[in-house]
Amino acid sequence: MSNRKSELETLRADLKARLARYEAHQHREGGALDKDFEEQATQTQNDEVVDSLESEVREELVQIERALERIDNGIGDECESCGEEIDPRRLQVLPYTTLCVDCAGD
Numbered sequence: 001m002s003n004r005k006s007e008l009e010t011l012r013a014d015l016k017a018r019l020a021r022y023e024a025h026q027h028r029e030g031g032a033l034d035k036d037f038e039e040q041a042t043q044t045q046n047d048e049v050v051d052s053l054e055s056e057v058r059e060e061l062v063q064i065e066r067a068l069e070r071i072d073n074g075i076g077d078e079c080e081s082c083g084e085e086i087d088p089r090r091l092q093v094l095p096y097t098t099l100c101v102d103c104a105g106d
């Protein structure tokens with residue numbers, strides 16, 4: 001379990017670094033008014049991609065924080081919904097999950 005915790009902490013640090021890069025990207029590209037239309041179209045697409053990546057990362061971070069909190073409370077192996085023990089193999093694949101396979105529906 002402490003293994004899972006350090007894995008989650010590493011993952012969290014990675015995601016935070018990615019988030020900082022996305023934010024830097026959004027700020028840097030903000031004032032690009034003198035590009036021709038085609039470039040602007042590409043630019044907009046890039047921004048949309050970065051936006052959706054950014055919100056994905058944010059959601060993952062929320063999930064990781066919650067999983068870490070549950071580990072700290074000694075209930076990291078319990079399903080948040082039904083209270084059953086989460087399959088360790090599932091936790092190995094998805095260290096940030098807080099739901100058992102039945103409740104997650106995947």
Ligand SMILES: [Zn+2]
Binds near residue numbers: 079082083084104
């Ligand atoms: Zn469950």
